Amino acid sequence: MMERFPPPIKERLKRQGYHLVAHGAVKPCLWLRRSIRGGDQCYKNHFYGIASHRCVQMTPTLLCNHRCLHCWRPIDEMPASSGDWIEPAELLDGVLFEQQRLISGYGGAPETTDLARLEEAKSPAHVAVSLMGEPTLYPMIKELVEEIKGRGMTAFLVTNGTMPEVLGEVRPTQLYISLNAPDEQTYLKVSNPVADLWGRFLESLEMMRDSPSRTVARLTLARNLNLKDPQGYARLIEIAEPDFVEVKAYMHLGSSRNRLERDSMPTHDEVVEFARDLSEILGYRFADHVPLSRVALLSRGSAQEKIEL
Structure with a gap:
């Protein structure tokens, strides 16, 4: 595959655990490692039943049209273009191959590895299209999602909501929009978009309402920044x-430490309090929370929480 990133960026990504596949990447998360060693699993397991050791965390592109203050990925050094795009099947083949390479080493440490989970991990059941960048900038994202689902895996697609025309076409198992701010002024400060994208973001919210996929609004809250105005x-x-x-x-x-202070992290109690305020305003049920991840879940009651895999 052709080189798409300058050598210094490529080496930095490799040091941080990213395995590049053409213009995309895959990286095992902390929770995959914990799960495959018999430990706890991430909040997607607690909320939706997704097994962390069978989850592939990937992105079809490292490009992004936001420069979010709270983003821990090394976004500031990404090139402006990706080069030629490869087909979804080829991209997914490369991602799954790298995922297997990443987990293969656990077999050499049976004393610290849950061998039953390792065996399950060899058959991924879920792809989280959310690793880095804005996945809807990949022009074949609809086909990639179809490829994932066609191979018997679920697909969670996380987007910043700046490509509403894509949201009208793509059909992931679960569709996320990152909701970084309660108003345009805060959005411009937090998301730091490369262009005037607020109107497109609002259009994406309307597109989400009509999506046949399961849908989620995700709020990532930082103290003294966007942890405010539940209304x-x-x-x-x-x-x-x-x-x-x-x-x-x-x-x-990660890189967010260059932009925000450690004190910007809310406590879990602050997250729960904010979530309960939202629950009361929206009429959504406070469904669950995971203190270790400092995350809470609200449910409208329109879809069952756990996904049948």
């Missing part, structure tokens, strides 16, 4: 009418 968030959520709302704390990790 404003509620007005935006009411446009989209998502099945679920995830309220999550900003975590002081």
Whole structure:
């Protein structure tokens, strides 16, 4: 495959655990490692039944049209273009091959590995299209999602909502929109978009309302930044009418440490309090919370929480 990233960026990504596949990437998350060693699993397991050791965390592109203050990915160094796009089947083949390479080493440490989970991990059941970048900038994202589902896996697609025309076409198992702010002024500060994208974001909320997929509005909240105005968030959520709302704390990790202070991280109690305020305004049920991840789940009651795999 052709080189798509300058050598310094490529080497930095490799050091951080990213395995590049053409213009995309795959990376095992902390929870996959914990799960495959017999430990706890991530909040997607607690909320939706997704097994962390059978989850592939990937992106079809590292490009992004936001420069979010709270983003821990190394977004500031990404190139402006991706080069030639490869077909979804080829991209997914490469991603799954790299995922197997990533987990193969656990077999050499049977004393610390749950061998039953390792065997299950060899047959991925879920793809989280959310690793880095804005996946809807990949022009064949609809076909990629279809390829994932066609191979018997579920697909969670996380988008910043700047490509509403894509949201009208793509059909993931679960569709997320990241809701970074309760109003346009805060959006411009937090998301730092490369162009005037607020109107497109609002259009995406309307597209989400009509999506046949399970839908989620995800709030990542940072103290003294966007942890405010639950009424404003509620007005935006009411446009989209998502099945679920995830309220999550900003975590002081990666490149975000260059932009935000450690004190920007809300406590789990603050997250729960904000989620309960939203629950009361929206009429959504406070369904669950995971203290270790500082995240809470609200449910509209329009879809069952656990997904049948």
